[in-house]
Amino acid sequence: MSNQITIDTETQCYHCGDDLPVSPYLLDDKPFCCLGCKGVYQILSSHNLCNYYAYNDVPGQSQKLPSKHFEYLDEPTILADLIDYTDEKVTVITLYIPAIHCSSCIWLLENLHKIQPSVVQSRIDFLKKQVAITFKNDETSLRKVVETLVSVGYEPLISLQDVVKKQKSDHSERKLIAKIAVAGFCFGNVMLLSFPDYFGLSNLEQEFKTFFGWLNLAFSLPVVFYSGRDYFTSAYLNLKNKVLNLDFPLALGIAVMFIRSIAEISTNSGAGFVDTLCGLVFFLLIGKWMQQRTYHHLSFERDYRSYFPVAVTIITNGKEKPAPLSELELGQRILIRSNEIIPADAILLKGEAEIDFSFVTGESQPVKKTYGEIVYAGGRQLSGAIELEVVKPVSQSYLTRLWNNEAFFSQKDRIKTFSDTASKYFSIALLVVALSAAGFWMLYGESSKAVASFTAVLIIACPCALALSSPFTLAAVLSIFDKNKFYLKSTAVVEELARIDTFVFDKTGTITNPEAAGFSFNGTIGDEEQQLVSDLARNSGHPLSRELVKWLKMSPKYPTDQYQEKIGRGLSGIVHGRHVKLGSASFVGIKTLNKPLATTVYIVIDDVHLGFFSSALQWRTGFKDLIFKLGKRADLHLLSGDQDGDKQSLTPFFPGTRQMHFGQSPQNKLDYIQVLQSQNRKVLMFGDGLNDAGALKQSNLGVAVTDNINNFSPDCDAILDGTSFHKFPLFIQQAKDAVRVIHMSFIISLTYNFIGLFFAVQGILSPLIAAILMPVSTITIILFTSISARLYARKNNLL
Amino acid sequence: MNMIYFLIGCSILLALIFLAAFFWASRTGQHDDTYTPAVRILFDDETTGTDPEQKSDEDHV
Numbered sequence: 001m002s003n004q005i006t007i008d009t010e011t012q013c014y015h016c017g018d019d020l021p022v023s024p025y026l027l028d029d030k031p032f033c034c035l036g037c038k039g040v041y042q043i044l045s046s047h048n049l050c051n052y053y054a055y056n057d058v059p060g061q062s063q064k065l066p067s068k069h070f071e072y073l074d075e076p077t078i079l080a081d082l083i084d085y086t087d088e089k090v091t092v093i094t095l096y097i098p099a100i101h102c103s104s105c106i107w108l109l110e111n112l113h114k115i116q117p118s119v120v121q122s123r124i125d126f127l128k129k130q131v132a133i134t135f136k137n138d139e140t141s142l143r144k145v146v147e148t149l150v151s152v153g154y155e156p157l158i159s160l161q162d163v164v165k166k167q168k169s170d171h172s173e174r175k176l177i178a179k180i181a182v183a184g185f186c187f188g189n190v191m192l193l194s195f196p197d198y199f200g201l202s203n204l205e206q207e208f209k210t211f212f213g214w215l216n217l218a219f220s221l222p223v224v225f226y227s228g229r230d231y232f233t234s235a236y237l238n239l240k241n242k243v244l245n246l247d248f249p250l251a252l253g254i255a256v257m258f259i260r261s262i263a264e265i266s267t268n269s270g271a272g273f274v275d276t277l278c279g280l281v282f283f284l285l286i287g288k289w290m291q292q293r294t295y296h297h298l299s300f301e302r303d304y305r306s307y308f309p310v311a312v313t314i315i316t317n318g319k320e321k322p323a324p325l326s327e328l329e330l331g332q333r334i335l336i337r338s339n340e341i342i343p344a345d346a347i348l349l350k351g352e353a354e355i356d357f358s359f360v361t362g363e364s365q366p367v368k369k370t371y372g373e374i375v376y377a378g379g380r381q382l383s384g385a386i387e388l389e390v391v392k393p394v395s396q397s398y399l400t401r402l403w404n405n406e407a408f409f410s411q412k413d414r415i416k417t418f419s420d421t422a423s424k425y426f427s428i429a430l431l432v433v434a435l436s437a438a439g440f441w442m443l444y445g446e447s448s449k450a451v452a453s454f455t456a457v458l459i460i461a462c463p464c465a466l467a468l469s470s471p472f473t474l475a476a477v478l479s480i481f482d483k484n485k486f487y488l489k490s491t492a493v494v495e496e497l498a499r500i501d502t503f504v505f506d507k508t509g510t511i512t513n514p515e516a517a518g519f520s521f522n523g524t525i526g527d528e529e530q531q532l533v534s535d536l537a538r539n540s541g542h543p544l545s546r547e548l549v550k551w552l553k554m555s556p557k558y559p560t561d562q563y564q565e566k567i568g569r570g571l572s573g574i575v576h577g578r579h580v581k582l583g584s585a586s587f588v589g590i591k592t593l594n595k596p597l598a599t600t601v602y603i604v605i606d607d608v609h610l611g612f613f614s615s616a617l618q619w620r621t622g623f624k625d626l627i628f629k630l631g632k633r634a635d636l637h638l639l640s641g642d643q644d645g646d647k648q649s650l651t652p653f654f655p656g657t658r659q660m661h662f663g664q665s666p667q668n669k670l671d672y673i674q675v676l677q678s679q680n681r682k683v684l685m686f687g688d689g690l691n692d693a694g695a696l697k698q699s700n701l702g703v704a705v706t707d708n709i710n711n712f713s714p715d716c717d718a719i720l721d722g723t724s725f726h727k728f729p730l731f732i733q734q735a736k737d738a739v740r741v742i743h744m745s746f747i748i749s750l751t752y753n754f755i756g757l758f759f760a761v762q763g764i765l766s767p768l769i770a771a772i773l774m775p776v777s778t779i780t781i782i783l784f785t786s787i788s789a790r791l792y793a794r795k796n797n798l799l
Numbered sequence: 800m801n802m803i804y805f806l807i808g809c810s811i812l813l814a815l816i817f818l819a820a821f822f823w824a825s826r827t828g829q830h831d832d833t834y835t836p837a838v839r840i841l842f843d844d845e846t847t848g849t850d851p852e853q854k855s856d857e858d859h860v
Contacts, residue, residue, distance in 0.1 A: 103838045106839060107842050123835075125831070125835060126838065127834050177825055181818065181821050192810075
């Protein structure tokens with residue numbers, strides 16, 4: 001019989017909304033779950049900032065995690081890399097704060113000057129989760145400002161790599177927006193000036209015709225030479241590399257339209273195609289903008305540098321001094337405090353090391369190290385401070401060596417999209433039609449008609465709708481995925497997702513749920529007994545006991561007498577007058593028939609056997625279903641850095657032992673993906689830790705699975721929130737449907753092209769037909785793609 | 800009919816002013832964050848220490 005333990009959730013922490021412990025902390029009649037939350041409330045109420053709690057219920061974040069040290073922010077060398085601007089009076093810094101999530105956050109952080117008067121101004125960018133703070137140099141320092149932020153529960157994430165990236169990305173988007181604005185401005189004006197001609201001008205008004213024509217030409221200049229410039233350069237570069245992509249017919253179309261318009265207007269023989277030209281560039285740029293939209297709050301290009309700390313504490317002659325990571329040298333002695341990350345391979349010199357390597361090697365249990373042992377970089381020290389001597393430079397350590405692999409230097413091949421392939425044939429067909437139309441009229445000796453039909457074909461077949469079908473479909477899919485917490489790096493990833501035929505899974509943290517250590521209790525146990533078990537287990541440092549305590553969620557109540565711990569076997573003691581034993585079957589004195597698979601903790605209280613807790617790996621929700629669905633049409637592989645302790649429980653999911661590999665180093669994983677790819681497979685890798693970084697990079701599509709998208713995730717093509725893990729088969733179906741939508745919209749836009757070609761080859765294409773056909777086909781495509789992508793999403797239960 | 804030249808000139812000038820205004824807004828970063836200002840405007844003005852209920856009593860006769 002399984003007995004789920006329920007906890008009273010009627011009362012919540014006033015600050016963060018977490019469940020309250022048995023004896024909550026109280027202040028002003030308000031309950032708090034921990035001292036941290038209470039402390040934040042205390043600071044806010046003393047500064048008259050309790051409106052924070054008025055705008056939203058429980059706006060805070062749990063303060064149970066210990067905060068970090070910020071001494072390194074006093075170092076001028078580190079400071080220079082972080083701040084945006086400084087002079088004698090003020091300093092401006094932009095900080096990334098993952099905890100920003102509601103309007104209360106905005107209100108509190110913009111009122112920061114009430115807590116720290118030397119802050120002149122603080123502005124939040126909510127979507128980017130950034131705050132720009134201006135503070136007075138002579139009154140405070142960056143360290144104090146950051147510590148103020150930490151004291152109210154908004155710890156900034158300081159990493160050198162992300163800061164650099166931020167400033168680069170902003171610029172290109174602004175430029176594109178400016179180009180769209182210019183094209184839109186010209187398009188609107190040209191439309192107005194072209195209308196009179198289309199509606200017919202009386203003889204009296206003929207003088208306006210030339211005037212409007214020249215004015216139109218003037219408007220087309222910035223469109224061709226400023227907004228549309230990129231198409232020419234891109235077409236030229238592609239031709240030089242002997243690639244035919246969609247930019248070639250686009251550039252050709254723009255150029256021909258421009259030249260023919262000049263010819264017609266200057267000879268007063270026609271109105272030209274200026275309005276079609278401006279509309280074309282305007283719509284194309286909008287499509288480009290749709291394609292380029294990215295997530296500002298997510299970073300897909302992270303390596304170990306953003307996981308590692310910015311600075312490390314170096315001990316020289318008994319003195320502690322923070323220094324930037326780049327200055328760390330061989331033989332230096334470093335101090336690592338509890339919960340800090342070890343930045344380089346080092347030898348343990350002092351203290352008890354208990355290190356969590358789960359992110360680096362995939363090992364799920366913390367590792368104990370003793371004096372003189374080598375500790376690899378990337379591990380997180382769990383308890384107490386330790387001192388180490390660096391034996392390898394940061395970039396050469398066991399973990400970071402992975403980034404010297406060529407996979408990180410060679411640019412990943414650009415994902416080949418359907419529109420790339422189709423546009424090659426399209427361009428060739430277009431040239432053939434244009435030349436044969438011209439040739440046909442030449443044979444009949446009508447050279448003026450030959451020129452007219454040649455240029456008309458290039459104008460009317462200009463693949464505007466074709467170029468827009470992919471961006472609009474994929475952008476719609478991207479926003480659908482976004483609503484389901486699946487974030488793609490770029491639109492091209494959608495098409496790649498539809499082609500995947502091999503899935504590779506990492507184990508720890510990816511298919512197992514790191515938050516919930518899975519315990520289930522077999523037997524009967526009351527609340528009082530659980531309290532006894534929790535109080536006894538609290539005395540032990542064994543990982544299993546600690547996980548058990550965490551899982552039971554009881555606050556300490558009774559002290560333990562006669563506590564005894566037999567390492568690897570169990571614990572015993574007298575709690576509240578009762579004799580409690582927990583541990584292996586032989587330790588508590590029970591005979592069992594068959595050896596259970598997972599780690600089991602038996603409970604005996606006063607010589608009565610109550611049952612056992614079994615700790616099994618907790619798969620992510622829907623994992624079994626996911627494997628079953630994916631396995632039907634694709635190959636599944638498992639690569640784990642952990643030992644093969646869970647092999648048996650995983651065998652039902654992965655066919656044959658050949659496809660399950662344990663004890664894999666980061667390099668092994670990368671090589672394995674390479675082998676699969678050499679068999680012409682399209683490989684998708686699910687990973688979470690730094691040890692998967694190589695494999696994620698090498699695979700055709702690397703998906704980082706994470707429980708908090710703001711946390712560090714390695715370099716990848718897509719970030720998947722752990723809660724949406726089970727939806728993955730739906731995502732693949734949606735990607736396949738998106739490709740189908742693109743195919744259909746290609747057919748639609750080709751139909752429009754054929755209608756236009758009917759007029760063009762005869763040399764009777766009037767500017768009016770072009771001016772109608774181009775926008776109509778464009779709008780059809782935009783409507784069709786965005787509506788049908790959403791209809792498919794509804795069918796796939798993603799909306 | 801010469802009026803048309805003048806009117807078209809005016810309309811283009813006006814449009815150019817709007818385009819320039821857009822560029823100015825874009826350059827000064829007004830389009831960078833389109834979400835936060837909408838939230839910011841909704842915050843109440845500061846209650847400067849005094850109880851709002853006491854204040855309303857002063858107006859009573």
